Amino acid sequence: MFSDLERLRPMDSIARGPRSLAILNKLADVCGDSILDVTRDGITIRITLKAGCLRKALETIYSEHDLYFRTLTASDERREEGVYKLYYVLGIDSEGTNLVIEVPVPEAVEIYTASDLFRASDWYELEAHDLFGIRFNGRTLRRLVLPEDWPEDLHPLRKDVSVEELRELYQPQMISRVVTELGVEEVVRIPIGPYHPALHEPEYFELYVRGEKVVDARYIGFMVHRGIEKLAESMKYDQVPFLAERICGICGFVHSTSYVQAVEDALNIEVPERAEFIRSIVLEVERLHSHLLWLGVALHLLGYDTGFMHAWRIREKIMVLAELLTGSRKTYGIALVGGVKKDIAQDTVSKVKETLDRLKREYREFVDVATSVPQVRARLTGTGILPRGEARAYSLVGPTVRGSGLARDVRKDYTYAAYHYVSFNVPVYTEGDNLARTLVRVDEVFESISILEQLIDMLPSGPIMVESWETQPMKLGIGSVEAPRGEVIHVVVTGHYSPYRWRVRAPTYQNLQAVPIMLKGVDLADAPLTIASIDPCFSCTDRATIINLRSGSVKTVPIEIISRRGSGRG
Amino acid sequence: MVKFLRMLAISAREGTATRKYPFESSLVTPEFRGRVDIDPAKCVGCGACVRICPPSALTLNYESDEVVLKYFIGRCIFCGMCAYVCPQDAITITKEFELATPELNDLYDEVVHTAVKCNVCGKPFTTVKLVKEVEKRIDGGDMSPLFNTCPECRRKLTARRVGSGVTGVSVE
Ligand code: SF4
Ligand code: SF4
Numbered sequence: 001m002f003s004d005l006e007r008l009r010p011m012d013s014i015a016r017g018p019r020s021l022a023i024l025n026k027l028a029d030v031c032g033d034s035i036l037d038v039t040r041d042g043i044t045i046r047i048t049l050k051a052g053c054l055r056k057a058l059e060t061i062y063s064e065h066d067l068y069f070r071t072l073t074a075s076d077e078r079r080e081e082g083v084y085k086l087y088y089v090l091g092i093d094s095e096g097t098n099l100v101i102e103v104p105v106p107e108a109v110e111i112y113t114a115s116d117l118f119r120a121s122d123w124y125e126l127e128a129h130d131l132f133g134i135r136f137n138g139r140t141l142r143r144l145v146l147p148e149d150w151p152e153d154l155h156p157l158r159k160d161v162s163v164e165e166l167r168e169l170y171q172p173q174m175i176s177r178v179v180t181e182l183g184v185e186e187v188v189r190i191p192i193g194p195y196h197p198a199l200h201e202p203e204y205f206e207l208y209v210r211g212e213k214v215v216d217a218r219y220i221g222f223m224v225h226r227g228i229e230k231l232a233e234s235m236k237y238d239q240v241p242f243l244a245e246r247i248c249g250i251c252g253f254v255h256s257t258s259y260v261q262a263v264e265d266a267l268n269i270e271v272p273e274r275a276e277f278i279r280s281i282v283l284e285v286e287r288l289h290s291h292l293l294w295l296g297v298a299l300h301l302l303g304y305d306t307g308f309m310h311a312w313r314i315r316e317k318i319m320v321l322a323e324l325l326t327g328s329r330k331t332y333g334i335a336l337v338g339g340v341k342k343d344i345a346q347d348t349v350s351k352v353k354e355t356l357d358r359l360k361r362e363y364r365e366f367v368d369v370a371t372s373v374p375q376v377r378a379r380l381t382g383t384g385i386l387p388r389g390e391a392r393a394y395s396l397v398g399p400t401v402r403g404s405g406l407a408r409d410v411r412k413d414y415t416y417a418a419y420h421y422v423s424f425n426v427p428v429y430t431e432g433d434n435l436a437r438t439l440v441r442v443d444e445v446f447e448s449i450s451i452l453e454q455l456i457d458m459l460p461s462g463p464i465m466v467e468s469w470e471t472q473p474m475k476l477g478i479g480s481v482e483a484p485r486g487e488v489i490h491v492v493v494t495g496h497y498s499p500y501r502w503r504v505r506a507p508t509y510q511n512l513q514a515v516p517i518m519l520k521g522v523d524l525a526d527a528p529l530t531i532a533s534i535d536p537c538f539s540c541t542d543r544a545t546i547i548n549l550r551s552g553s554v555k556t557v558p559i560e561i562i563s564r565r566g567s568g569r570g
Numbered sequence: 571m572v573k574f575l576r577m578l579a580i581s582a583r584e585g586t587a588t589r590k591y592p593f594e595s596s597l598v599t600p601e602f603r604g605r606v607d608i609d610p611a612k613c614v615g616c617g618a619c620v621r622i623c624p625p626s627a628l629t630l631n632y633e634s635d636e637v638v639l640k641y642f643i644g645r646c647i648f649c650g651m652c653a654y655v656c657p658q659d660a661i662t663i664t665k666e667f668e669l670a671t672p673e674l675n676d677l678y679d680e681v682v683h684t685a686v687k688c689n690v691c692g693k694p695f696t697t698v699k700l701v702k703e704v705e706k707r708i709d710g711g712d713m714s715p716l717f718n719t720c721p722e723c724r725r726k727l728t729a730r731r732v733g734s735g736v737t738g739v740s741v742e
Binding site: 235236238239242243246306307310313316320323324325326327328331333341342348365366368369370372373374 | 573574576577580581584587597598599600601602603621622623624625647648649650651654663
């Protein structure tokens with residue numbers, strides 16, 4: 001359809017700049033007639049492509065230096081359009097352009113994998129297979145997010161499967177084992193979502209060691225798939241932010257904000273300026289508490305508990321500030337589609353300023369001392385190295401990618417809320433080791449304080465919520481936020497009263513896939529900190545299994561114990 | 571390099587950071603969102619709070635002569651949405667958070683309303699107070715014949731009316 005030059009001309013008007021124009025032209029060259037449509041809405045360019053040309057298209061563009069694989073959303077649109085859809089959401093960082101490749105997938109059509117090109121694509125494909133039954137060729141398909149004993153042909157996010165049916169059809173094998181092995185006749189079933197949390201932790205690493213060196217690592221995760229995307233399909237638009245906020249106990253506001261931004265993007269809702277400012281203010285407060293929390297935990301893992309205590313002492317002031325601004329220390333509960341539900345009072349403004357002044361002083365003093373402690377520095381330097389090339393190939397995000405020399409930060413690249421009103425630096429270190437990732441966060445705390453000072457000074461007056469807004473079905477929206485751990489991106493396809501499809505991608509999903517690379521060759525004692533260096537949403541009771549290749553022994557130990565082994569060094 | 575010893579001076583200056591709660595008052599700011607309180611005098615049983623409550627902590631229960639608005643604190647996430655949407659300003663967000671109790675019933679709160687029964691099918695479907703409130707708001711608008719008919723029967727009536735081409739409302 002776009003094969004002849006005449007038809008190609010519209011690309012000029014659709015592109016946002018030279019980078020997107022170059023990429024669009026390349027796609028037009030290789031896919032020609034397979035391009036069904038090209039449109040642009042704001043910063044989002046959408047190309048609809050026949051499934052047959054997807055592989056060729058991705059092969060053509062994967063090596064573009066500023067292209068970033070952000071998320072892949074599958075959606076069951078058989079009822080509306082007779083097909084499944086795949087939405088590849090890519091980002092052209094240098095231009096701040098969203099590039100959405102939309103691929104209609106008729107039933108039984110198989111898609112050729114992209115996981116060898118965009119390595120981040122691996123989990124996304126497995127997930128689309130698990131949840132929708134979409135098949136990918138040229139790779140092994142295994143279970144990712146669903147449990148091993150989940151029924152073979154039951155794909156829970158398909159529209160023809162209801163939550164009630166899921167509860168009926170999936171009975172964890174654990175239950176039948178209890179029935180037969182123990183001979184009990186009746187088992188009381190407590191349904192907790194469509195998944196059972198039989199395994200103790202949401203994250204699990206197997207470290208293969210020779211002596212004290214890690215030679216390989218395997219990650220097993222997705223043990224508490226909660227089925228919230230399905231759940232949201234039966235909740236009203238303004239109820240979902242509260243569910244979204246509960247995705248993470250540390251940085252929940254990034255999720256509620258991403259969700260409302262995605263809906264606003266889909267429905268072209270203009271959010272009042274003051275609401276945009278309040279969102280940015282609360283997002284930065286969240287980053288401050290999260291980074292200080294991480295810093296404390298990292299120091300604890302390094303055996304420097306004094307530092308841990310002081311990090312958390314300072315953090316406490318931010319928690320109080322968060323409550324003052326929102327009504328709650330965590331799960332702030334103020335994000336709604338079209339604005340925020342709580343205003344900042346005038347006397348709160350002066351309290352915010354006071355807190356920031358104190359924070360700046362105390363934090364500078366603390367961090368100066370903590371990062372100079374010899375054993376802290378020694379154990380961070382040169383460990384857990386993530387080369388720049390790998391960071392790029394895996395489309396990593398947040399302090400993890402910025403510690404490996406890439407300045408990716410969606411606050412700057414795909415700006416949102418009130419970030420375009422303030423000036424700030426994006427700290428980047430090139431060493432790619434644990435120290436680099438630590439220093440990125442250390443510096444970011446200063447940047448956040450400065451951003452907050454600017455926002456508070458410039459806070460415009462006016463309404464904090466749009467007067468009204470209307471839904472329109474089957475609109476696509478993207479919302480992304482630079483969370484403390486990296487980009488959170490939500491994709492929404494709108495429905496009448498609820499999201500028709502809501503796809504959440506948290507930063508740890510992207511970054512975890514690179515942890516085995518960081519772990520190769522590190523001392524066992526440095527493994528816990530290396531894992532923690534991406535700041536995954538970890539629980540303090542997490543366990544690691546150590547398999548010793550020489551003796552063949554297997555033991556499961558608390559993660560802290562391994563880390564403490566290294567405290568004598570340095 | 572004994573810079574790290576400076577932390578001792580900081581510790582001495584800051585002293586104890588933790589509060590001796592519960593012997594000392596806990597730190598709750600004026601903005602804190604705790605459990606909600608429903609004023610039975612103001613509530614008309616419209617159900618707006620029930621429809622927005624994200625975890626279904628609020629429910630409307632239709633019993634033969636009563637419509638009961640139930641609040642189960644055990645499910646409440648203290649989001650304040652109910653107070654945000656209530657058209658009667660009947661809900662206040664309190665600062666109460668010490669809600670643990672060995673008595674399950676302590677976690678329930680109720681507002682009991684007198685029900686209006688449908689004059690066609692006989693099922694309770696709304697509250698007397700809500701009907702009054704609506705009457706007050708539409709101020710003389712001629713809606714009254716349908717006030718006592720539940721939405722389901724109303725739909726059927728309308729369909730029949732349109733079907734037979736009869737105008738005006740007749741309710742047997
Ligand atoms: S919204 Fe207000 S008036 Fe309506 S039922 Fe709830 S508390 Fe009562
Ligand atoms: S505060 Fe939120 S969760 Fe609690 S009853 Fe009100 S709407 Fe429901």
